[in-house]
Amino acid sequence: MNVHGLDKLLNPVRIALVGVTINPNSVGGKVLSNLIGGAFKGVVYPVNPVSEAIMGVPCYTDLDSLPRVPDLVMICTPAEMVPETVEKCGELGVRGVIVMSAGFEESGPDGRELSERVRSILDRHPGMRMLGPNCLGIIVPGINLNASFASGLPDRGSVAFISQSGALCTSVLDWARDKKIGFSYFVSIGNAMDVGFADLIDYFGEDEKTEAIILYIESISDARKFMTASRAFARTKPIIVYKAGRFPQSAAVAASHTGAMASVDAVYDAAFRRAGMARVLNIGEIFDCVELISRNRLPRGPRLGIVTNAGGPGVMAVDTLVELGGELAGLSNESISALNSFLPPFWSGRNPVDVLGDANPKRYERAAEVVLADSNVDALLVILTPQAMTRPDRVASAVGKLTETTRKPVLAAWLGGESVRESMAVLVEAGVATYSTPEQAVRAFMTLVDYADNLEDLYETPKDILADFSGDQERMRKEFLSRVPSGDTMLSETESKALLDLYGIPVTMPELAATPEEAIASASRIGYPVVLKVHSPDITHKTEVGGVAVGIESAEALEEAWAGMMETVAGKAPGAVIRGISVQRMEVSGDGAEMILGARKDTVFGSVIMVGRGGVATEIWGDTALSFPPLNEHLADRMLRSLRVFPLLTGFRGRTPVDLEQLKKVMMRFSYLVCDNPEIQEIDINPLLCTADGITALDARILVTPGVVMDRSYGHLALRPYPAEYVSRRALPDGTSILLRPIKPEDEPMWMEMLGSCSRESIYSRFGFFYNWANHEAAARYCYIDYDREIAIVAETEKEGTRSIHAIGRLVADPDLETVEYAILVDDMWQNRGLGGIVTEYCEKIARDWGPVSIVAQTTVDNSRMIHLFETRGYTVSRDSASGEVRVRKELGLS
Numbered sequence: 001m002n003v004h005g006l007d008k009l010l011n012p013v014r015i016a017l018v019g020v021t022i023n024p025n026s027v028g029g030k031v032l033s034n035l036i037g038g039a040f041k042g043v044v045y046p047v048n049p050v051s052e053a054i055m056g057v058p059c060y061t062d063l064d065s066l067p068r069v070p071d072l073v074m075i076c077t078p079a080e081m082v083p084e085t086v087e088k089c090g091e092l093g094v095r096g097v098i099v100m101s102a103g104f105e106e107s108g109p110d111g112r113e114l115s116e117r118v119r120s121i122l123d124r125h126p127g128m129r130m131l132g133p134n135c136l137g138i139i140v141p142g143i144n145l146n147a148s149f150a151s152g153l154p155d156r157g158s159v160a161f162i163s164q165s166g167a168l169c170t171s172v173l174d175w176a177r178d179k180k181i182g183f184s185y186f187v188s189i190g191n192a193m194d195v196g197f198a199d200l201i202d203y204f205g206e207d208e209k210t211e212a213i214i215l216y217i218e219s220i221s222d223a224r225k226f227m228t229a230s231r232a233f234a235r236t237k238p239i240i241v242y243k244a245g246r247f248p249q250s251a252a253v254a255a256s257h258t259g260a261m262a263s264v265d266a267v268y269d270a271a272f273r274r275a276g277m278a279r280v281l282n283i284g285e286i287f288d289c290v291e292l293i294s295r296n297r298l299p300r301g302p303r304l305g306i307v308t309n310a311g312g313p314g315v316m317a318v319d320t321l322v323e324l325g326g327e328l329a330g331l332s333n334e335s336i337s338a339l340n341s342f343l344p345p346f347w348s349g350r351n352p353v354d355v356l357g358d359a360n361p362k363r364y365e366r367a368a369e370v371v372l373a374d375s376n377v378d379a380l381l382v383i384l385t386p387q388a389m390t391r392p393d394r395v396a397s398a399v400g401k402l403t404e405t406t407r408k409p410v411l412a413a414w415l416g417g418e419s420v421r422e423s424m425a426v427l428v429e430a431g432v433a434t435y436s437t438p439e440q441a442v443r444a445f446m447t448l449v450d451y452a453d454n455l456e457d458l459y460e461t462p463k464d465i466l467a468d469f470s471g472d473q474e475r476m477r478k479e480f481l482s483r484v485p486s487g488d489t490m491l492s493e494t495e496s497k498a499l500l501d502l503y504g505i506p507v508t509m510p511e512l513a514a515t516p517e518e519a520i521a522s523a524s525r526i527g528y529p530v531v532l533k534v535h536s537p538d539i540t541h542k543t544e545v546g547g548v549a550v551g552i553e554s555a556e557a558l559e560e561a562w563a564g565m566m567e568t569v570a571g572k573a574p575g576a577v578i579r580g581i582s583v584q585r586m587e588v589s590g591d592g593a594e595m596i597l598g599a600r601k602d603t604v605f606g607s608v609i610m611v612g613r614g615g616v617a618t619e620i621w622g623d624t625a626l627s628f629p630p631l632n633e634h635l636a637d638r639m640l641r642s643l644r645v646f647p648l649l650t651g652f653r654g655r656t657p658v659d660l661e662q663l664k665k666v667m668m669r670f671s672y673l674v675c676d677n678p679e680i681q682e683i684d685i686n687p688l689l690c691t692a693d694g695i696t697a698l699d700a701r702i703l704v705t706p707g708v709v710m711d712r713s714y715g716h717l718a719l720r721p722y723p724a725e726y727v728s729r730r731a732l733p734d735g736t737s738i739l740l741r742p743i744k745p746e747d748e749p750m751w752m753e754m755l756g757s758c759s760r761e762s763i764y765s766r767f768g769f770f771y772n773w774a775n776h777e778a779a780a781r782y783c784y785i786d787y788d789r790e791i792a793i794v795a796e797t798e799k800e801g802t803r804s805i806h807a808i809g810r811l812v813a814d815p816d817l818e819t820v821e822y823a824i825l826v827d828d829m830w831q832n833r834g835l836g837g838i839v840t841e842y843c844e845k846i847a848r849d850w851g852p853v854s855i856v857a858q859t860t861v862d863n864s865r866m867i868h869l870f871e872t873r874g875y876t877v878s879r880d881s882a883s884g885e886v887r888v889r890k891e892l893g894l895s
Contacts, residue, residue: 003199003202003203003205003206003814003815003816004129004195004199004202004203004815004816005127005129006096006129006195006199006200008071008072008094008096008129009071009072009095009096009097009098009129009131009138009195010096010138010140010185010187010203011140011143012042012070012071012072012096012145012147013043013071014042014043014045014068014069014070014071014072015035015042015043015045015070015071015072015073015074015147016044016046016047016060016066016070016074017031017032017035017044017073017074018047018063018073018074018075018076018077018085019047019048019076019077019078019081019101020032020046020047020054020076021048021051021054022051022054024055027076027149029054029055030149031074031076031100031137031147031148031149032044032046032054032055032057033055034146034148034149034150034151035146036055036057038144038145038146038153039144040143040144040145040146041143041144042143042145043068044057045060045070046058046059046060047059047060047061047062047063047066048060048061049061049062063088063089064088064092069092069094070094071094071095071096072094072096072098073085073089073094073096073097074098074100074137074147075097075098075099075100075101076100076101077101078101079101079102079103079104079107079111079114080103080114082101082118082133083114083117086099086118086122086130087121089125089128090121090122090124090125090128093127094128095127095128095129096128096129096130096131097128097129097130098131098132098135098137098147099118099130099131099132099133099134099135099190099193100132100133100134100135100136100137100149100190101132101133101134102133103133103134104133104134104191104193105191106191115133115193118130118133118193119193122193122194129194129195129199130194130195131187131188131189131190131194131195132189132190132191132193133190133191133193134166134190134191135188135189135190135191136148136150136163136166136169136170136188137149137150138185138186138187139153139154139173139183139185139186139187140184140185140186141153141154141155141156141157141182141183141184141186142156142184142209148169148186148188150169150170150173151170151173152173152177154176154177154182154183154186155176155177155180155181155182156182156183156184157182157183157184158184158210158211158212159182159183159184159210159211159212159213159214160183160184160185160186160187160200160204160207160210160212160213160214161183161185161186161187161213161214161216162187162189162200162201162213162214162215162216163187163188163189163215163216164188164189164190164192164216164217164218164219165188165216165218165244166188166190168216168283169186169188172214173186179428180428180429184204184207184209184210185200185204185207185210187200192221196221196222196225196226197215197217197220197226198222198225198226198228198229198230199225199229201213201226201229201230201232201239202229202232202233202815204233205229205232205233205236205237205815206815210237211237212237212238212239212293213233213237213238213239213240214239214240214241214242214286215239215240215241215242215277216241216242216244216283216286217241217242217243217268218243218244219245219604220268220271220604220605223271223604223605223606223718224715224717224718224720226271227271227274227275227605227719228720228786228788228789229815230275230277231274231275231276231458231786232786232789232815234275234276234277234455234458235276235458235781238277238278238293238451239275239276239277239278240277240278240279240286240289240293240447240451241272241277241278241279241280242280242281242285242286243265243268243269243272243279245265264602266624266626267602267604267605267608267626268605269626270608270626270627270628271605271628272454273454273627274454274457274627274628274718274719275454276454276455276457276458277451277454278447278450278451278454279447279450280447282443285443285444285447289444289448292409292411292433292444292445292447292448293448293451297407297408298448298451298455299378299379299408299409299445299448299449299452300452301327301378302325302326302449303326303327303328303329303330303377303378303379304317304321304326304328304329304377304378304379304380304442304445305351305353305371305372305374305377305380305381306351306352306353306371306380306382306383307352307364307371307380307381307382307383308352308353308354308355308382308383308384308385309354309356309357309359309384309385309390310354310357310383310385310387311348311352311354313383313413313415313438314348314352314383314438316437316438316439317352317381317383317413317438317439317441318352320438320439320442320443321442321445324442324443324446325446326442326445326446326449328351328352329351329371329376329377329378330351330376331350331351331353331371331374331376331377332374332375332376334374335370335371335373335374335376336349336350339353339367339370342363342366343355343356343367344356351371352383353367353371355367357385357389357390358387358389359390360389361391361394361395361397361398362398364382364384364395364398364399365395365399365402368382368398368399368402369402372402372406372408372410377408378408378409378449379408379409379410379411379445379448380402380408380409380410380411381411381438381441381442381445382395382399382411382412382413383412383413383415383438383441384412384413384414384415384420384423385415385416386415386416386419392414392416392419392420392422392423393422393423393426395423396412396414396423396424396426396427396430396432397426397430399412399430400426400427400429400430400431400432401430403430403431409433409445410432410433411432411433411434411435411441411444411445412424412427412432412434412435412441413435413436413437413438413441414427414434414435414436415436415437415438457638458780458784473672473676473724476502476676477676477677480499480502480676480677480679481679483495483498483499484679484704484706485706486706489537489703489704489706490537490701490702490703491701491702491703491704492535493510493533493535493582493699493700493701494509494510494512494582495702496683496700496701496702497509497697497700499673499702500670500673500685500697500700502673503669503672503673505666505669505670505673505685505695505697506666506694506695506696506697507696507697507700508584508585508696508697508698509584510533510583510584511525511526511582511583511584512535512580512581512582512583513580513582513583514579514580515580516558516559516563518580519532519558519581519583523552523555523558523583524555526583526584526585527585528553528554529550529551529552529553529585530552530583530584530585530586531548531549531550531551531552531584531585531586532548532552532558532562532565532581532582532583533547533548533549533582533584533699534547534548534565534569534578534581535578535580535582536569536573536576536577537577537579538573538575538576538577539573540701543616544572545568545569545572545573546564546565546568546569546572547565547568547569549561549564549565550586551586552586562581565581566581584698587689587696587698590656590691591655591656591691591692592658592689592690592691592692593613593645593649593690594613594614594615594686594688594689594690595611595612595613595614595645595663595687595688595689595690596610596611596613596614596615596618596624596684596685596686596687596688597609597611597614597666597667597685597686597688598610598611598682598683598684598685598686599629599670599674599680599682599683601680601681601682601716605628605718606628606715606716606717606718607628607629607674607675607678607680607716607717608626608627608628608629608718609627609628609629609631609667609670609671609674610624610625611624611625611636611640611643611667612624612625612643612645613643613644613645614686614687614688615686615687618686621645623643623644623645624643625639625640625642625643626639627639628718628719629674629675629717629721630668630672630717630721631667631668631670631671632668632744632746633664633668634745636663636664636667637660637664639667640660649663649690656692657692658690658691658692658695659690659691659692659693659694659695662694662695663690663695666695670685675714675717678714678715678716679706679707679708680702680703680704681703681704681705682701682702682703683700683701683702684699684702685697685700686699686700687699719786719788720786720787720788721787722742722744722787723742723791726740726741726742726791726793726846727739727740727741727742728741728842730838730842732833732834732835732838733833733834734833736833737797738795738796738797738806738835739796739797739798740793740794740795740796740838740839740842741793741794741796742787742791742792742793743782743783743785743791743792743793743794744783745780745784746783747783747794747805748776748779748780748783750794750796750803750804751779751782751783751805751808752773752779753804753805754804754827755825757827757828758825758827758828762825762827762828763825765859765860765863766824766825782808782810789812789813789815789817790810790811790812790813791810791811791846792808792809792810792811793809793810793811793839793843794807795807795808795830795835795838795839805827806826806827806829806830806835807824807825807826807827807830807835807839808824808825808839809822809823809824809839809840809842809843810822810823810824810843811843811846811847811855813850813853817850817851817853818853818854819853819854819855819856820847820850820853820854820855820856821855821856821857822840822843822847822855822856822857823857823858824839824840824843824866826839831865832865836865836866836869837872837873840873841873844873844890844892847892848893852891852892852893853892854889854890854891854892855889855890855892856887856890857870857875857887857888858885858886858888859885859888860884860885861879861881861884861885861886863886867886867888870888870890873890874890875888875889875890876888876889876890
């Protein structure tokens, strides 16, 4: 396993330590002490030109004098000596370097110059990977390696910890020892000049010993790599993240409502959700949450059952639960009857189940069993306060046994000090997530609920509600560019709405008038009532300067409004250039709602989309949701449901519901506009009028920066959108027309239908076993993919309006994009018609676009059709008669 060339860095056999001194309290002295005192079985080379030995280990004068080239060189020298040492490492062929020295980008201009020198050296030696600078080092308990200046070696475990803060690492290690939580890897990345979060997430994703990752993040540098790596890992293993620096004042200079409201932290939060991570907002919650998530049990919902022997702590738990959006589970009548049969008459009679202060272990156990078995309960919290009759150790044992009989999460909050310490150890040993307060436990539970929701988003199948959208992206792109002027420009309302209309978003088109007479003529054509808006490139928020007049019913009222507006705007915006006033028909909202739909380009994550409650008070409401383009139906729906205004959209208290399906279509088309046009810096539709009759953009502004290069990888986006360039039509030898295109999440029903028509033999040949494909989880894994690293090409036909899939060719690349695994499945009724060859040839073309790669595949010796297909296409075929496996390989150059 050498993902991203990190194996020598993270699993070294020979380590050289440069900069070590005879001072045992120096950084180098601490590192050497850890290396030789922790039972590491590898070789350690201290490098010191003036000392014969340090701590009894012979020293070498320099790297050239070492008997063997080390796998890893650790550098603890002053910062100014680092570039020379890194250069020497590259010349010797060293593959792993850790720079622990500080004094680089964090220290000013001189440090930044040193950083550039090191970067240029790394560029000259691409096979060498470097961790740091300004980092604590690494710890790998599985090989007894403590290559850091942190004290002690933690237990072996299944959690990998990656942190930008070295100081935090030492605190986490102390906590982990108390909680008996072990680690597979413990990595401090410091300034992350070379090796960063994405590289390590990919590496740990291929590591069988790692079952979860904890991230401490201060900043991200490559959003696309981070999102791709995180989403790939989160599909099978959990990631918990804490983001430091949540409130930088970066929105002050924004040019739009969206720019002001889509704060830096809100964008990070949206990224974590989209990647399927569990986010904690308090560093202490990292410790609480990992204990729960590492138990690998996810709740099916937010409904919590509580068993307690004291009313007060139960109330505390409920307060926190409600505050965080959870639900207090309502117990069934059967559960209430069961509890009544053995609890004292004065028990609470509901959830939380108060078993009273004199509860013995048996009463606790029976109550917990009943609550946990209730179908209305998604998780159980057991609270204990030490009272005279309480036996905390025996209650802990009973709770521990319960976890062996259920897949539901079980949490414990043991209040107190010395009297409950031993029993808490019993809970931890039994695998029960244990906390000192009810609030801690509930916060950890709700983080788990949010994580389960985020993970569900990775697999949720959206409805195909844009099947009627036949926009020609290339044509619309050219049209967009033809309307964008040179220089950074805020497009006018008319120009902005024309671009929205290009993407099928309904708008009210204004007519520009230079005089009151022209305005009256426009109003007569449009029809009263009308709305007047000042037209100026210098005014973004027209309402703030008196530049909007609504409900104009007549020519006389229009003349009066014109004069008043001109006078007010001149007074409030004296320097603004006013080019006239626009006239448009006034749309009556009735039971409708004014929303805002916008986007801005974040400096880290690229374009981000926002939807929320709109109108002139949109920033006061602060009711918004963020996500990343492209949007599909499910993501749009999730954004809307997260808003406080959502009940008003669905018909709250007799109101007429708005057209939610149309609103989601508008959001998706809006996301295509943002995806296709990287020139867009900020865009606002506010208000976006939503009624039962439809959705209409009443006002819009777009800020553009011309000259942005549009590359095929969509570099302005954190996520690779649907690769429409790989949609192509082919003909089978018999003339049947086939549409080849990348798979979409919306294809799940057709995917299911195709696999249902395949024989057991075909399923076995494709998957290597009799795959249980007939469930949503399996289908989503194959239909909902990250196009940055994998792609599935479907062969589709349409007959009398019904679309069907008959073949699927799948390419999955390794994280380094060096090897691509290929697999294909052809519907039994479509075999022997040349379809497999056409799909395979097309997939090879796509693999070549990814770069020089090796394409590999695997089948069985009895699958003669596939073997023949590969042989005729120039693959090297290797047969293993003992296992019955056939492996094929082909080297592909660039297309």
